[in-house]
Amino acid sequence: MKKILPVLIILVALVITASVVIGVKRTKTVDWEESFDEKSNKPYGVSVLYKELPKLFKDYKVRTVYHQPASYLKANSEDGYGEHIAEGTYIIIGNSDYLEDDSIDELLNFVDAGNTLFLSDYYFPQKIHDTLDVSVNFVENEKDSISYLSLKHVNIDDIKLDRNASDQYFSEFDSINHTVLGHSKIDYKHTNFLQVPFGKGTVFLHTEPKAFTNYHLLKEERYKYIEGILSYLPDNHVYFDSYTKIQTGYDGDVEKESNLGWFLEQLSFKWAWFTAIIFGILFMIFNAKRRQRIIRIIKPLQNTTVAFVKTVSNLYFDTKDHKNLVDKKITYFLEKIRRDLNLNTDVLDEEFIEKLASKTGKKKDDVKKLVNYINLMRSKNEFFEENLIKLNRHIEAFYSK
Known part of the structure; x- marks a missing residue:
C-alpha cells in the first residue's frame, strides 16, 4: 500500500492539473453548420419552428417524412398501401438539391391534385427551375452581412437578417402567372418569395431558409416574418420533410446526436464525468487486490425422512x-x-x-x-x-x- 499511495497521488494531481489548464485555455465554439434539422437545437437547426407547427396548424395533423417524397407519396395515395391519403402542404426547408427526379415528379403530381408545396432553399433542383420557369441568382453582401426581408400583403416591418454573406433572389420568372409575395434587400429590393400556380394546387418558392432557423426565430421579433410566410399556406395537414436532414448536411457530414452530447459540451460536467470514470477505474483496480473473494455459504442437505414419516x-x-x-x-x-x-x-x-x-x-x-x-x-x-x-x-x- 505504501508503494501504491504515491502513484495514486500523482495520478490525482495530473487529472486536476489537466482539467484546470484545459478549462483556462479552451473557449467554447458555436457550431454554425446549416443543418436545417428539426431535432437540432444549434443556431441553424429548425427545432423551434418544428415544435411550433402543431400550434400553428392546431386543427390538423403534422407528420414528419423520413423518406424520399416519391416513395412516401406513392404509398399514401388512393392506390397505395399507406395508412392514409396524403393531402395538405408539403414543407421542405433547405437541402432540396438532394431531391431525386422521381421525387420532384411525385411532389408536382401532389400539387397538381390540389395540394401545396412550400420549398425554401438557396437554390432548387434543376428540374424545379425548368418545370416552374424560374431562375435564381445571388448578390454578395459586401457591406455588413445584413439584409432586410419584407412581405407583401402582411402588415409587418422589414425584418433584419444578420450573418448573411449574400442574398439569393429570383432573377427570372413568369411575371404574369407568378405572384411576388416577398423581397430581400441589401442595397435594393430583390424578389425572394414567389407563389406559383401548378395544376389545381400551388407551389411557394422562397430563397432564404436561414430565416426559419433557431437563431433568427429567437432573436428580436424576427418570428413575425415566419408567421407572415406561413399565413400564406392553406389550413390543412402538414408534411415536414426530414429525409435530407438525416442523410447529410451541406458539408456532407451527418449531424450526430447522443444522450450525453449536450452534457459533454459543458466543460464543467465533461471533466467531472471523466474524473469520475478515472477514479472509478482506480477504485476497482486497487479494491480488487485487497478484498477477499466472498465465500459462498453452502447449507447442508436436510434429512427430511423423519418429518416425512x-x-x-x-x-x-x-x-x-x-x-x-x-x-x-x-x-x-x-x-x-x-x-x-x-x-x-x-x-x-x-x-x-x-x-x-x-x-x-x-x-x-x-x-x-x-x-x-x-x-x-x-x-x-x-x-x-x-x-x-x-x-x-x-x-x-x-x-x-
Whole structure:
C-alpha cells in the first residue's frame, strides 16, 4: 500500500492539473453548420419552428417524412398501401438539391391534385427551375452581412437578417402567372418569395431558409416574418420533410446526436464525468487486490425422512385407518429384515424364527412373540388402536434389545 499511495497521488494531481489548464485555455465554439434539422437545437437547426407547427396548424395533423417524397407519396395515395391519403402542404426547408427526379415528379403530381408545396432553399433542383420557369441568382453582401426581408400583403416591418454573406433572389420568372409575395434587400429590393400556380394546387418558392432557423426565430421579433410566410399556406395537414436532414448536411457530414452530447459540451460536467470514470477505474483496480473473494455459504442437505414419516403416520392415524398402518408397519419391518439379514420373509414359520434369532442374536422367545403377533395381525380383518400400539411396541423391543 505504501508503494501504491504515491502513484495514486500523482495520478490525482495530473487529472486536476489537466482539467484546470484545459478549462483556462479552451473557449467554447458555436457550431454554425446549416443543418436545417428539426431535432437540432444549434443556431441553424429548425427545432423551434418544428415544435411550433402543431400550434400553428392546431386543427390538423403534422407528420414528419423520413423518406424520399416519391416513395412516401406513392404509398399514401388512393392506390397505395399507406395508412392514409396524403393531402395538405408539403414543407421542405433547405437541402432540396438532394431531391431525386422521381421525387420532384411525385411532389408536382401532389400539387397538381390540389395540394401545396412550400420549398425554401438557396437554390432548387434543376428540374424545379425548368418545370416552374424560374431562375435564381445571388448578390454578395459586401457591406455588413445584413439584409432586410419584407412581405407583401402582411402588415409587418422589414425584418433584419444578420450573418448573411449574400442574398439569393429570383432573377427570372413568369411575371404574369407568378405572384411576388416577398423581397430581400441589401442595397435594393430583390424578389425572394414567389407563389406559383401548378395544376389545381400551388407551389411557394422562397430563397432564404436561414430565416426559419433557431437563431433568427429567437432573436428580436424576427418570428413575425415566419408567421407572415406561413399565413400564406392553406389550413390543412402538414408534411415536414426530414429525409435530407438525416442523410447529410451541406458539408456532407451527418449531424450526430447522443444522450450525453449536450452534457459533454459543458466543460464543467465533461471533466467531472471523466474524473469520475478515472477514479472509478482506480477504485476497482486497487479494491480488487485487497478484498477477499466472498465465500459462498453452502447449507447442508436436510434429512427430511423423519418429518416425512411423521406426516404420513399422522395422516393415517387421524383418519383412524388402523389396518393400513398395521399393514405398512409389517411391510417395512419385513423389508428391513430382507435387506439387512438377507432372509426370505414369504413364510414366517418356526424355521424363519430360528434363522432370525440366530442372525440377530436375539432370544428365540422374544423373536417368536413378534413373529406370532405379525401372523396374527395378518389373519385379522378388523383392527383397533390397541393392535397398532402393541405391534409398534413389539417392533421397538426387537430393535432395542
